Every structure is written in structure tokens, then in C-alpha cells.
Amino acid sequence: MLKNFMTQDALAGVFRKQQFPFRFPPAANRAAWSREGSRFREVSFPLYLKKAEEILGKDYAEIYPILKAGEFFSYVRTGNRRIFETSYFTRRSHLALFCLAEAMEYRRRFLPAVVEGIWQLLSEPVWYLPAHGYYRENDPMPRFDLPRTDLFCAETGATLACVVRLLEKELTAESAELLTWVREFCIERVIVPVEEERVHEWWLDGLNNWGPWCASNVALTAFTFLRDQPERLARLILKLAECCDSFYNRYAADGGCDEGPGYFMVAGIRLMLFLDLLNTYTGGSCNWFYTQEKFRNIGDYIAKVHLTGPWFACMADSVAKFDRLNAGLLNHFAELSGSARLKSFAAEAAFGFQPRGTGGIPDRFSEKGTFLHLVLLDELAQIFWAPDPAARGSFPGEGRTVLPDLQFYLFRQNPEKEEPGSILCIKGGHNNENHNHNDVGEFELFFDGKPVIIDCGATDYTKFTFSERRYENRFLNSSGHNVPAFNGVLQAPGAEFAAGHRELLADGVAIDIAGAYPKECGVTSCVRRAVLTAEGVVSIEDTVSGKGTISVELPLYCAVKPELTPAGIEISGMRLKLRGIELERLEEIPLEDVRMKLSWGDRLWCIHLQTTIEKSGTCRLEFQPVS
Structure with missing residues (x-):
């Protein structure tokens, strides 16, 4: 050309x-x-x-x-x-x-x-x-x-x-x-x-x-x-x-x-x-x-x-x-x-x-x-x-945005209003993308303009950022993202570690993310279903299948401290309810990295969730706006 x-x-x-x-x-x-x-x-x-x-x-x-x-x-x-x-x-x-x-x-x-x-x-x-x-x-x-x-x-x-x-x-x-x-x-x-x-x-x-x-x-x-x-x-x-x-x-x-x-x-x-x-x-x-x-x-x-x-x-x-x-x-x-x-x-x-x-x-x-x-x-x-x-404002908002090649999906509750309500995005893709983070299935959630569940982003570049030691950095591998680990195994780098079948739903998307993990994780399928309803309720549902007993660890990263209440975990105006998975601990993460502090300030928090599945099972996260 x-x-x-x-x-x-x-x-x-x-x-x-x-x-x-x-x-x-x-x-x-x-x-x-x-x-x-x-x-x-x-x-x-x-x-x-x-x-x-x-x-x-x-x-x-x-x-x-x-x-x-x-x-x-x-x-x-x-x-x-x-x-x-x-x-x-x-x-x-x-x-x-x-x-x-x-x-x-x-x-x-x-x-x-x-x-x-x-x-x-x-x-x-x-x-x-x-x-x-x-x-x-x-x-x-x-x-x-x-x-x-x-x-x-x-x-x-x-x-x-x-x-x-x-x-x-x-x-x-x-x-x-x-x-x-x-x-x-x-x-x-x-x-x-x-x-x-x-x-x-x-x-x-x-x-x-x-x-x-x-x-x-x-x-x-x-x-x-x-x-x-x-x-x-x-x-x-x-x-x-x-x-x-x-x-x-x-x-x-x-x-x-x-x-x-x-x-x-x-x-x-x-x-x-x-x-x-x-x-x-x-x-x-x-x-x-x-x-x-x-x-x-x-x-x-x-x-x-x-x-x-x-x-x-x-x-x-x-x-x-x-x-x-x-x-x-x-x-x-x-x-x-x-x-x-x-x-x-x-x-x-x-x-x-x-x-x-x-x-x-x-x-x-x-x-x-x-x-x-x-x-x-x-x-x-x-x-x-x-x-x-x-x-300004001359182009109408979209309730659903799809980039099929990048495998990026974005859903908005109120696409044409000043009050944005709930916004959900999720990506598929593969783990050989430029500046890859081994994060197939990563999702982010915002409510009324504020971050609820976040992608932490990249850290300051060093000699090791683009070396064989890249994935030693927590925030550059899947443990620093809102995706599960199976039997202690994280996602692996490489184009072969990729999302599988994807299906657009009426109000969301379903992506099989099991292909992003090495076979030794013991999982043959993990369909992550991400849905945003008209009422602003967001659900993330992982349906897992595999061999024998499967331990599941799921970190969720937050920019504000989650509040533990009898009704659920409250984060930035939303309440998280759990089904099939339990809270293991809440981690406070002080930030020293200059690049991360520009986005998030002095600290982040991580909600550590865990469960055990026998051959197959479902973990569900439901985020509801707090009335």
C-alpha cells in the first residue's frame, strides 16, 4: 500500500x-x-x-x-x-x-x-x-x-x-x-x-x-x-x-x-x-x-x-x-x-x-x-x-461496544445520560499481545463515575520490565488481575494461551478463559459470564470444569477500601454478594510506584476470595447499586 x-x-x-x-x-x-x-x-x-x-x-x-x-x-x-x-x-x-x-x-x-x-x-x-x-x-x-x-x-x-x-x-x-x-x-x-x-x-x-x-x-x-x-x-x-x-x-x-x-x-x-x-x-x-x-x-x-x-x-x-x-x-x-x-x-x-x-x-x-x-x-x-x-455531546453514547478482534467488550447502563450508572468492561484475547499482562478474562467495574473493581495498570518501567523476568512483577501477571488461579496455577505467557469460545449475550458476554492456563492447572473449561442489567446490577459468574478437586483463588482489586457489612461487601456505592465462593481476607497494598500512584494514590486493596470445586461448579459475584 x-x-x-x-x-x-x-x-x-x-x-x-x-x-x-x-x-x-x-x-x-x-x-x-x-x-x-x-x-x-x-x-x-x-x-x-x-x-x-x-x-x-x-x-x-x-x-x-x-x-x-x-x-x-x-x-x-x-x-x-x-x-x-x-x-x-x-x-x-x-x-x-x-x-x-x-x-x-x-x-x-x-x-x-x-x-x-x-x-x-x-x-x-x-x-x-x-x-x-x-x-x-x-x-x-x-x-x-x-x-x-x-x-x-x-x-x-x-x-x-x-x-x-x-x-x-x-x-x-x-x-x-x-x-x-x-x-x-x-x-x-x-x-x-x-x-x-x-x-x-x-x-x-x-x-x-x-x-x-x-x-x-x-x-x-x-x-x-x-x-x-x-x-x-x-x-x-x-x-x-x-x-x-x-x-x-x-x-x-x-x-x-x-x-x-x-x-x-x-x-x-x-x-x-x-x-x-x-x-x-x-x-x-x-x-x-x-x-x-x-x-x-x-x-x-x-x-x-x-x-x-x-x-x-x-x-x-x-x-x-x-x-x-x-x-x-x-x-x-x-x-x-x-x-x-x-x-x-x-x-x-x-x-x-x-x-x-x-x-x-x-x-x-x-x-x-x-x-x-x-x-x-x-x-x-x-x-x-x-x-x-x-x-461536545454530538455523538450518541452506546450501551454496548464490541471490538471483536481485540476481544474487548464494554457495557453501559445509561449511555446517553450525565449519570453513567454502572459500566462494565471485560477482555478476552491472548497472552502474547504487546505489553501483555497474562490477563485473559480481566474485568473492570465503575459506578456513577467511580471505580469499583479495577485493573491496576502497569508499574514504572525498569531493566526487567521487558526481560524474561517481566512476570515476576505481581501487577504484570494474572495474580495482579481480577482473574482466578486454579490449584495455585496462574495464566501463562504466549499466543497459545488464549480465550476460547465467546458468545455475545443480550446483556453481556460469555468467554471461556481456561485456554489461558497451562494444562497442569487441572481445569478444562472456565466460562466467565459477565452481565449488566438495565437496573445496573453486574454479575460475574465463573462456571468451572476439570479433574478432581480444584482450588480456586480469585483476587478483586479496588481503589477504595471495601467495607465489610452483614449485607455484603460495599465498594464505591455498590454491594458485592458472593455465591459459591467466600471471602478469605482483605489486603491493603501500600503503593510506592510512581506510575501507579498517579492513577490510584497511596494504596490499593485486594479482596481475596477462595473456594474448592469437585470436578465442576460455579462461583458468582453480584454487584448491586446501594439504594
Whole structure:
């Protein structure tokens, strides 16, 4: 498809005629940056400027923290990623913020800080993360002879490309030679490793979100710094197009992102950004791509897995809660795909999913007064591609959402009302999905906008997260999810460990999850039946069959402390009644993990249930709204 859309010679011919205008107005275009009438600008510009002013008053050593060798080495030595990455992303975030502030105010007040930020990035030994380098055995310094373009090397190139495009006139007045350095560093560090591939860049195979994420950023870097080399540019762009083609072809027809909602903004959205660049700079040659149902489904996915308020179905290595989705990127995808659903969702995202008539545009910097990762390209999209607030509520809600390929099912009691009532979701799938958690059969339950039974989500990434030791982490294996263990045996990783027969019911779904477990668990069938009634009652029923005596242990994770009452277990306005299974204990789980605390605060609770079945039996959980 994409890789064959044009020959290299033809593409180079198109590029020879191109001026490659930036996708967003440069700061010198004061009419564009001063335009009034956008509520987003009226509210957000003062927030950007206020934050930039706060940071500008600090010492440069604090604004652009030193990247220390010991912190880089800690990845190999201890497995810690956060200590280095915090400083790394802070440097880039502050550079992006100062660029935006200068473009908004245009008084050269922030320009010295922009120059300093560029200087600091040019001074870094490498632009990729420690977790993504190539190493010799027992040596924490990455190999000099094997440079690579990882996610954030590519993103650094794209950030510098945006800095140059946004403030080229102003930076040239400061130092034209500085821009030469930026160009040469970006070509050498971002583009050449992709061209030469001393070691094959596996992301070029389009296996997961790395493909379009890297490709879109490398493309933006190339369209900025290889504008005068059309043949070289064409060769590179076709290579990146083949990568995105592979990624797209691997995507299921229903548009489901098996990496989870938390990865959508760096998966499906990045595919859209690559296509947007390619289409813009080839005179609309990819317009046909936008009309495909699958492309529209990829964008609609994020709206389909939205639960309520800031909460999303917490699949794979996703976080559960994010109220600052980039509404501009979502809106642009909607405009390209023609999706009314996504356009309405983008407008809700612009207001932080708050009820209509309350609140306003969320402060993007209110998370404990700081931010970790501000991307200049994304913020420009947030400003110039912002949705029309009038689109809010224009797409009707759905009582039942089904993604058949992803095997994700979502049921709502009140799909078109402000009071959401009960919301139930459950997944089937297999245990070789990207960022897999061995969680076939996992369900989540919300009531009136509050979490009742949750998927805990992923923990901070370490050296071991993507190693053979991945499933040693409680929250990355089935013991950290709302699925049973049989005779002490958990689900196993691998595509062969998968959901079996599935049946859509009038008010729910039934999934046989026994295939996700090794045979030694002793179970031949476990049909999990998940039902939501019109009255908001949710039942989860596991019908188990196997050999001999089967012990069943079922954990249920909660974001608030369950209250044990004579009438049942009360959680967030719902009462849990048990049949065929008993409460064994209630566990309080203090949280130290930074990533999990962003969604859940300082602690979680786990309701441990257990029973014993002779050959076959049924366990039933019934959640009733407390009147």
C-alpha cells in the first residue's frame, strides 16, 4: 500500500518542487499567533506563559539538569530507569515550553533560554535512553560504534526540527552557525542510523508502536533538515512508509490497540502524523488512505475504550486515568478520517472529560505543579488543531461496544445520560499481545463515575520490565488481575494461551478463559459470564470444569477500601454478594510506584476470595447499586 504509492524517482521529483512549509505557523506569523476567539488560546496561553515565567526565574542548572554518568549507568547497574529519564525529559520539556512562550509573547524574553536549551541538547553524548542502547557485557556505557535511533532520539530530532521551524528567523539572528550545528547533529544522530542500520532497527518492521512513533519523528526531522537533498529524502521516506505499512497491516480491522489506551497517542496517532506529513508534502497523494474504514476505526478506538470522566479501560501497560489527552491531535485525526465519534470525543478531551456546564479547559501543568514530558509538536497541535467546543455531546453514547478482534467488550447502563450508572468492561484475547499482562478474562467495574473493581495498570518501567523476568512483577501477571488461579496455577505467557469460545449475550458476554492456563492447572473449561442489567446490577459468574478437586483463588482489586457489612461487601456505592465462593481476607497494598500512584494514590486493596470445586461448579459475584 504505502510503500508502493510512488517510486523513489517520482517521489524525489515531487520533493524537488516542494518548499516544505511547516505544519504550524512560525512565531514570526503574528496574525496566526495573535488570533483571538479561541477559548483554548484564551485559557491556555496564560498557563503556558505563567509556567515559563516560573521556570525562567531558576538557575540554568536547574532548568536544564545535568545528565550525570552515574544516573545513565544506573540502568545497567541497578535496573533503574526513572532517575536518568526524569532529568532527560525535563530538559526537553523546558525547551519546548520556552519555545511556546516566546512564540506567544514574541518579546525575545524567552529566547536566551531557548538557545541554552539547544546548547544543552547538543552537549549530550547520546540522545537515546539508556534502556535502548547497545552494550558490551558488564559495561554501563553504550557502544560508540553502534549508534541508534530509538523512540526518544527520534523525538529529540523532531523537537529540534520544531524549534527551528518555529523560531528560525529569530535564532538565525542569534547565531546562524548554531542552526548548522542543529542540522548536522540531527542528520548524524537521527537520520544516518536509520539509513545505515549498522544493527537492524527492529522498529522498522512495524511490530508495535515504535514503528509509527519513530517513523513520524524521523520523517519530521528529515523534512526539516534534508529539504535540499530530494533523492536522499525520498529514499528515507519510502523506508519509513514501508515501516508504517507493516504496522498498519498488522493492525486488526476493528482498530483495537493491543498495547492499551495509554499507548494510543504514541501508536495510532503517530501513524496519523506520518500520513499527514507524507500527504501534505506530496500534494494530497495519500487522501485515499483516510477513507479506509480501518483507518477510521484506529482513531475511534480511544473513544470506544473510554469509561467515564478521566478513566479508561486499563489494558496492557496502560495507566487507568488520564484527563489531559491531546485534543488537537485527536481532532485532526477525526477531521482526516471523517469520524463524528472521534470529533465529539476530542471536544470532551479538551475539557478534561468534565461534565458540561462545570469547569473548563484543564491546566496541563497542574500535576503536582510539574510535568515530566512536554512534546513541542504535540503542544503545537493542541493549539492549532484544537476542536470546536460545540462538538461536545454530538455523538450518541452506546450501551454496548464490541471490538471483536481485540476481544474487548464494554457495557453501559445509561449511555446517553450525565449519570453513567454502572459500566462494565471485560477482555478476552491472548497472552502474547504487546505489553501483555497474562490477563485473559480481566474485568473492570465503575459506578456513577467511580471505580469499583479495577485493573491496576502497569508499574514504572525498569531493566526487567521487558526481560524474561517481566512476570515476576505481581501487577504484570494474572495474580495482579481480577482473574482466578486454579490449584495455585496462574495464566501463562504466549499466543497459545488464549480465550476460547465467546458468545455475545443480550446483556453481556460469555468467554471461556481456561485456554489461558497451562494444562497442569487441572481445569478444562472456565466460562466467565459477565452481565449488566438495565437496573445496573453486574454479575460475574465463573462456571468451572476439570479433574478432581480444584482450588480456586480469585483476587478483586479496588481503589477504595471495601467495607465489610452483614449485607455484603460495599465498594464505591455498590454491594458485592458472593455465591459459591467466600471471602478469605482483605489486603491493603501500600503503593510506592510512581506510575501507579498517579492513577490510584497511596494504596490499593485486594479482596481475596477462595473456594474448592469437585470436578465442576460455579462461583458468582453480584454487584448491586446501594439504594
